[in-house]
Amino acid sequence: MSNDKKPYFPLFVDLNEKQIVVVGAGTIAKRRIRTLVSFTNHLTVIAPEVNRELLDMEKAGMLRIKRKNYEREDIYDADYVIAATNDHQINSDIYSACKCMGITVNVCSDKTKCDFYFPGIVQNGNVVIGVTASGSDHKEARKTVEKIRSLFPEEELK
Structure with missing residues (x-):
């Protein structure tokens, strides 16, 4: 068998009843949160400070x-x-704790500490398309997502 690194397999997961915790509330965290609220009703954000957008999502019942700290x-x-978080030590501690407890984890600042990657998402009703370049070429993945989005009339996209 070859040792060539294979691309990532697109695995779609039912998050409806899964408990998801996002530690941090900065730019990257907010991008992840915006994506996740469409897929779960059990999202908790841990952060000492949050901005108006996240407070509004909390008021709307989208997250807790x-x-x-x-x-x-x-x-x-x-x-x-x-x-x-913007603290590599805290992110590393979270990773270690998750690995010990068997919790699936994504450390946004270190692709070697990710059990999964966030795909670029195109959603049209219940049809969800996820695009990844297996963590190697984010620009190419983003261009592909935009090409796919262009296939749908704007009013159909979520």
Whole structure:
């Protein structure tokens, strides 16, 4: 068998009843949160400070915010964790804790510490298309997502 690195397999997962925790509320965290709220009703954000957009999402019942610094107990009940702080040590600690507890984790700042990648998403009703370049070429993946979006009339896209 060849040792060539294979591309990532597109695996679609039902997140409806999964507990998802996002640690952090910066630019990358917000991008992940905006994507995830369409797929789960059990999203918790852990951050000492959050902006108006996330507060509005909380008011709308789309997520829960714990305004605090991360502690390991915050992820005990999680099925998936996104480590998106601006502190590499905290992100690394989250990764280690998740690996010990068997929690699927994505460390936004380190692709070697990701059990999964976030795809570019095109959604048309219940049809969801995910695009990835297996973590290697984000610009090419983004161009492909835009090409796919152009195939749908704007009013059909979510």
